[in-house]
Amino acid sequence: MRTLIHAGLVAGLVTAPIMPAAAKTETGEAKLARLTAGRTPGKTVDCINVGMTSNDSEKLPGLGMAYRQGTTWYVSRFDDCPRLRDDTIIITKLHSSQLCRGDIADLRLSGANLPLGSCIYGAFTPYIKQ
DSSP: OEEEEEOOOOTTOTTSOOOOTTOOOOOHHHHHHHHHTTEEEOOOBSEEEGGGOOSOEEEETTTEEEEEETTEEEEEEOSSOTTOOTTEEEEEEESSSEEETTOEEEEEETTTTEEEEEEEOOOEEEEEEO
16 A cells, blocks of 8 residues: 655744745645646546656645646645644545545645644546646
């Protein structure tokens, strides 16, 4: 069994610049809009082949995950996942080479490895570049 881990950047690293308190992070909807700009949604699929995904994946805070395969982004919306943030670590246990609707994403607090709960992957919508 393989484990897929998406680690967020840890805020406050010695080499990282300190961001002002007024700085806002990009919302999940804003990230989704940026990733899918100029793309057309295709027919949803239940699974994607993890071996075909590049190293490009994006957390969509409060929404889900996006995975890039070539020029296509596959977006899976989680059902009610408000604790998903950019700095959350996602651990997903894979039972095959595919990531599928219904798979469980365990959330951990970055830096402390504290459990924050779990979220369930939804179907994957491909956004195809035209």
